[in-house]
Structure formats: C-alpha cells, structure tokens
Amino acid sequence: MPERKIRVMVAKPGLDGHDRGARVLARYFRDAGFEVVYTGCHQTPEQIASAAIQEDVDLVGLSCLSGAHRALFPKVVQLLREKGASDITVIGGGIIPEQDFPMLYEAGIKAIFTPGASLDSIVEWIKTNIKPH
Amino acid sequence: MDSLVKKICAGDVRLASRLIRDIEDKLPEAKAKIKKLYAYTGKSFIIGITGAPGAGKSTLTDALIAALRKKNKTVGVLAVDPTSPFTGGAILGDRIRMQRHAEDAGVFVRSLATRGALGGLSHAAGDAIHVMEAMGKDIIIVETVGIGQQEIDIINHAHSVVVVLVPGMGDEIQTMKAGLMEIADVFVVNKANRPGTNQLQTELASMLNLASKNGKGWQPPIVMVGDAFEPGAFAEKIAELERKIEEHHKYLIESGKLTERMHRKAMAEINDALSACLLEPVIQKLASTGELDSFAEKIKSRKADPYTVAEEIAKNYFIRQDKK
Ligand code: B12
Ligand SMILES: Nc1nc2c(ncn2[C@@H]2O[C@H](COP(=O)(O)OP(=O)(O)OP(=O)(O)O)[C@@H](O)[C@H]2O)c(=O)[nH]1
Ligand SMILES: [Mg+2]
Numbered sequence: 001m002p003e004r005k006i007r008v009m010v011a012k013p014g015l016d017g018h019d020r021g022a023r024v025l026a027r028y029f030r031d032a033g034f035e036v037v038y039t040g041c042h043q044t045p046e047q048i049a050s051a052a053i054q055e056d057v058d059l060v061g062l063s064c065l066s067g068a069h070r071a072l073f074p075k076v077v078q079l080l081r082e083k084g085a086s087d088i089t090v091i092g093g094g095i096i097p098e099q100d101f102p103m104l105y106e107a108g109i110k111a112i113f114t115p116g117a118s119l120d121s122i123v124e125w126i127k128t129n130i131k132p133h
Numbered sequence: 134m135d136s137l138v139k140k141i142c143a144g145d146v147r148l149a150s151r152l153i154r155d156i157e158d159k160l161p162e163a164k165a166k167i168k169k170l171y172a173y174t175g176k177s178f179i180i181g182i183t184g185a186p187g188a189g190k191s192t193l194t195d196a197l198i199a200a201l202r203k204k205n206k207t208v209g210v211l212a213v214d215p216t217s218p219f220t221g222g223a224i225l226g227d228r229i230r231m232q233r234h235a236e237d238a239g240v241f242v243r244s245l246a247t248r249g250a251l252g253g254l255s256h257a258a259g260d261a262i263h264v265m266e267a268m269g270k271d272i273i274i275v276e277t278v279g280i281g282q283q284e285i286d287i288i289n290h291a292h293s294v295v296v297v298l299v300p301g302m303g304d305e306i307q308t309m310k311a312g313l314m315e316i317a318d319v320f321v322v323n324k325a326n327r328p329g330t331n332q333l334q335t336e337l338a339s340m341l342n343l344a345s346k347n348g349k350g351w352q353p354p355i356v357m358v359g360d361a362f363e364p365g366a367f368a369e370k371i372a373e374l375e376r377k378i379e380e381h382h383k384y385l386i387e388s389g390k391l392t393e394r395m396h397r398k399a400m401a402e403i404n405d406a407l408s409a410c411l412l413e414p415v416i417q418k419l420a421s422t423g424e425l426d427s428f429a430e431k432i433k434s435r436k437a438d439p440y441t442v443a444e445e446i447a448k449n450y451f452i453r454q455d456k457k
Contacts, residue, residue, distance in 0.1 A: 003158070004154075004158050005157070005158060005221075007154070026224050027224065029222065030217060030220060030222035030223060030224045031217070031220050031222060032220070032222060033220050033221045033222045034222050035216075035222060035223045035225060035244075035246050036222065036223065036224050036225060037225045037228055037244055038224060038225070038226050038228070038229060039228060039229060039232055040229035040232060043232065043235075044236075046235075046236050047232055047235040047236055048235075050235045050236050051228065051232065051235045051242075053146055053147055053150065054146055054150055054235070054241055054242055054243060055150065055225075055228070055242075055243065055244055056147070056150035056151050056153070056154050056243075084147065085147065133151065133154075
C-alpha cells in the first residue's frame with residue numbers, strides 16, 4: 001500500500017523580504033521527501049490560511065525575519081481555526097527573540113526555530129510530530 | 134444524495150482537496166468516492182496550458198484567472214510540478230504566481246506533484262479534474278509541468294490546449310514538429326519582446342500554413358504576448374488569448390469535434406481505470422510475494438525475457454480468476 005505523503009506549506013507573511021531561509025527550507029523539505037507548496041513573499045495571513053486549506057497541507061511553516069511575527073503568526077492560527085482547519089499544524093522560524101516564545105506557543109504555534117537551527121532537526125521535528133491527515 | 138457528494142457539489146474546498154489527496158495517495162476508498170461523484174462531473178470547460186519549463190505558464194494562468202473572474206466565471210486550477218525522482222519530494226511553486234487569488238472564493242488552486250508520471254501530468258489529474266467539475270467550476274485550467282516534445286497527456290484531459298513558446302531557443306520549431314507542436318489549439322508566443330520573436334513568429338506561421346493546406350477546420354491562432362511586467366499591454370493580450378480560447382470552444386461545439394474529444398477522453402479514462410484495476414493489483418501482489426523481484430532477476434541474468442514473463446503472469450492471473 002502506498003503511504004500518505006506529507007504535504008507542507010512554507011509561507012512568508014507580511015512585508016519581510018528575507019526569503020533565503022524559506023527557500024533553503026523548501027528545498028530541504030523536498031529532499032526529505034515532502035511535497036512542499038511555496039507561496040513566496042508578502043503574504044497576508046488570510047492568503048496563507050486559505051491557500052493551506054486549498055492545498056490540504058498537514059503543516060504550515062511561517063518564516064519571518066522582520067520582527068512582525070508577534071502579530072502575524074497568531075493570526076494565521078486563528079484564521080485556520082475559524083475556517084475549521086485547526087488540524088493543520090503551524091510552526092515558525094526566523095529572527096524571533098526568546099521572550100516571544102511563550103506568547104507564540106500560547107497562540108498555538110507548535111514549534112519555533114531560530115538562526116542556527118539545523119535543517120535536520122526541523123525535518124526530524126516534522127517527521128516525529130506530523131501524522132499526515 | 135450521498136453527504137460527501139452533496140458537500141463537494143456545494144463547493145466544500147477542504148473535502149475536495151482531501152479527496153484529491155486520497156486519489157494521489159491511491160487510497161482504496163478514493164475510487165468509491167469518485168464513483169459516486171462521477172454523475173455530477175463533465176460540465177466544465179477545461180483548458181490545458183503547456184510548454185517548456187519557465188515559458189511563463191503559471192504567469193499566464195494567473196492572468197487568465199483574473200480575466201475569467203471579471204466575467205464572473207468560477208475557476209479551478211490544477212498546477213502540476215515535478216516530483217524529484219531521487220527523494221520523492223517536490224517543490225510545488227506554480228502557486229507563487231497565483232497567490233493574489235488565494236482569498237477569492239471563486240478560485241480554487243490545487244498543486245499536484247507528478248509522482249513519477251511521465252506524460253507531463255500526475256496520475257491523479259483526471260480524477261482531480263472530476264472533483265473540480267463536481268464542485269461546479271465553470272472553467273478548469275490545467276498547467277502541466279514544463280515539458281519537452283512528448284509529454285502530451287494533457288490532450289486526453291483538456292478541451293482546448295494552449296501551447297506556450299518563448300523566443301530565443303534557436304531554430305527549435307524545425308525539430309519540434311512532432312508532439313507538442315501538433316497538440317496546440319492556440320499558440321502563445323510569450324515574452325514576445327525578446328530577440329528572436331520575429332523569427333519564431335515567422336517559422337510558426339509558415340509551419341501552420343503548411344499544415345493548413347490539407348483541409349479546413351480549426352487554424353490554431355498565434356497570440357503574441359509581450360512583457361508580463363507592462364500591465365496595460367499584457368492585459369490586452371490576455372483578453373485576446375481568452376477570446377481565442379473561447380472561439381475554439383465554440384468551434385468544438387459547432388463542428389461536432391467536442392463529442393469527438395469527449396469520446397477520446399472517455400477511451401483514455403477506460404484505459405487508465407482498467408490498468409488501475411487490473412494491472413496495479415497484480416503488480417502489488419507480485420511485489421508483496423517477492424515474485425516480482427525473482428522475475429526481475431531472471432530477466433537480468435537472461436534466463437527469461439520480459440515477454441515470456443508477462444505472458445506467464447497474465448496466464449496465472451487469469452487462471453486464478455477462472456477458478457473462483
Ligand atoms: C541575508 C540578509 C539580508 C538579505 C536578504 C536576502 C534574501 N533574499 O533573503 C538582504 C541584504 C536583502 C537584507 C535586507 C534587509 N535586512 Co537583512 N539580513 C540578512 C542576514 C544577514 C541573514 C539572513 C539569512 O538569509 N540567513 C540564512 C537563512 C538560511 O537563515 P534564516 O532565514 O534565519 O533561517 C533559519 C532559521 O531562522 C530557521 N527558520 C527561518 N524561517 C523558518 C521557517 C520555518 C517554518 C522553520 C521551521 C524554520 C525557519 O531555519 C533556518 C535554518 O536554520 C540577517 C542576519 C542574520 N544573522 O540572520 C539580516 C537581518 C535579518 N536583516 C535585517 C534587516 C533590518 C534588514 C533590512 C531592513 C535592512 C535595511 N535597513 O534595509 C533589509 C530588509 C529587506 C526586506 N525586504 O525585508 C535584520 C532584522 C532585524 C530584526 N528582525 O529586528 C537582521 C537580523 C540583521 C540585524 N542583525 O539587524 N538582509
Ligand atoms: N520578461 C518576462 N518574463 C516573464 C513573463 N512571463 C513570465 N516571466 C518570468 O518567467 C519566469 C517563469 O515564469 P512562470 O510563469 O513561473 O513559468 P512556468 O512556465 O510556469 O514555469 P514552470 O512551471 O517552472 O515550468 C518567472 O521568473 C516570470 O517572472 C513575460 O511575459 N516577460
Ligand atoms: Mg509554472
């Protein structure tokens with residue numbers, strides 16, 4: 001029996017144009033055998049949530065290096081909930097000060113990775129925590 | 134009506150996308166669901182967009198969506214990108230160009246990976262189209278992976294095929310007579326502000342001239358699309374493209390060619406379904422018992438040839454069926 005393939009989305013919310021990390025991640029996820037939808041930069045939380053549902057992904061990975069994560073990350077989680085898609089896991093990464101972790105976890109972000117996080121550890125986290133829908 | 138069928142026909146995006154995924158992952162229950170849905174399919178107009186990698190297929194698709202939405206048509210998009218043969222993963226990047234429509238409830242974009250299919254699409258493409266048809270999309274656009282000459286499965290799925298060419302690839306048309314060049318209902322010469330545009334246009338026109346000598350029927354028009362980054366001129370060209378596609382649709386209906394194409398499509402569907410219900414279970418069974426490997430060994434060491442092996446498998450399989 002063929003097994004379920006993990007589908008993930010890598011998205012960049014807000015005006016942040018630092019897309020190197022997101023691209024590196026997308027490629028690494030592909031090499032880990034995932035199907036990766038990449039949305040590109042400058043996405044509103046609404047666009048991200050709606051695309052995640054259209055693509056039936058298991059996980060949305062948000063990347064933000066501009067400092068706007070406090071507003072944008074929780075908004076994506078909230079929108080997914082409103083659209084009946086709270087089973088889609090949301091994680092994030094980028095320049096995120098440690099003092100913001102609690103509020104992000106509180107808002108429903110399941111994991112946060114900052115510069116220096118090894119790509120393998122991220123893939124490992126996904127493989128351990130995501131069971132495809 | 135079955136509740137799943139009801140919800141999908143009412144346009145439930147979550148369920149529709151999940152069903153498409155079940156098809157991609159070849160879950161046994163997916164087939165049963167498609168069977169129930171099938172009576173509600175077949176009413177959408179299907180446009181195929183194909184051409185070389187990077188030719189601008191997604192950018193054109195995005196623009197076409199915008200043009201169709203202005204006319205209040207609902208649109209489904211299936212965007213196919215390649216699966217890595219080494220890792221089985223895929224980056225599905227077509228959506229980047231279409232994200233401005235993400236919040237529009239009249240547009241449903243679903244990315245598909247090829248998962249080893251060689252015809253420029255995914256094995257799930259046919260049924261994914263069915264799902265979007267059941268959702269009641271007026272128009273379904275199918276963007277193939279970037280293709281060479283022969284990955285032309287799109288003709289078994291689309292009513293109108295748009296082939297996107299770009300200038301600057303030398304005298305490619307000479308060598309591209311077969312395959313890709315024959316399936317076009319409408320040609321787009323994209324990025325038509327680049328060097329080589331005139332040459333490409335001339336070659337294309339003369340090729341089409343030669344082809345048209347043997348009869349009337351549809352003459353594939355050529356739409357010259359300039360730079361996507363000059364919004365005014367670009368929008369005009371997209372409107373022209375949309376008109377040509379519509380004209381082709383009308384032609385199909387009036388000439389009776391539409392029923393011909395539907396027939397061809399039905400034949401292809403039988404072919405696919407038959408191989409899925411006959412061939413795949415056999416292969417799976419042989420793989421699970423290890424027989425497939427031992428056959429491969431025999432062929433490798435030239436103790437057997439593939440035809441004899443295939444005949445033997447066929448014989449065994451049908452004898453087993455008879456005994457039941
Ligand atoms: C390269 C870079 C640029 C390049 C960007 C090129 C590009 N296309 O990406 C350029 C030169 C364009 C640039 C511009 C700017 N930059 Co800059 N830039 C950097 C720099 C040096 C490295 C970023 C990088 O690419 N890292 C490599 C990638 C692989 O790492 P990463 O993105 O961090 O990703 C890793 C993790 O964070 C995590 N991760 C990231 N995202 C995600 C997502 C998920 C889902 C997961 C699981 C993990 C994850 O995983 C990755 C692997 O470990 C950083 C400094 C730094 N050390 O981070 C500053 C930095 C991000 N930039 C900064 C600034 C201020 C700017 C500018 C505003 C500067 C200006 N005044 O013009 C502009 C704004 C650009 C814009 N449009 O947004 C600041 C941001 C400050 C802040 N947040 O408070 C930084 C931190 C520099 C600093 N110390 O001040 N920048
Ligand atoms: N100059 C110019 N560039 C264009 C035009 N249309 C698209 N591009 C660029 O060409 C590149 C590829 O465009 P896409 O629309 O992604 O092409 P595609 O055929 O969908 O590509 P694949 O799906 O990867 O095969 C992008 O960088 C676009 O910005 C155009 O009309 N003019
Ligand atoms: Mg594309």
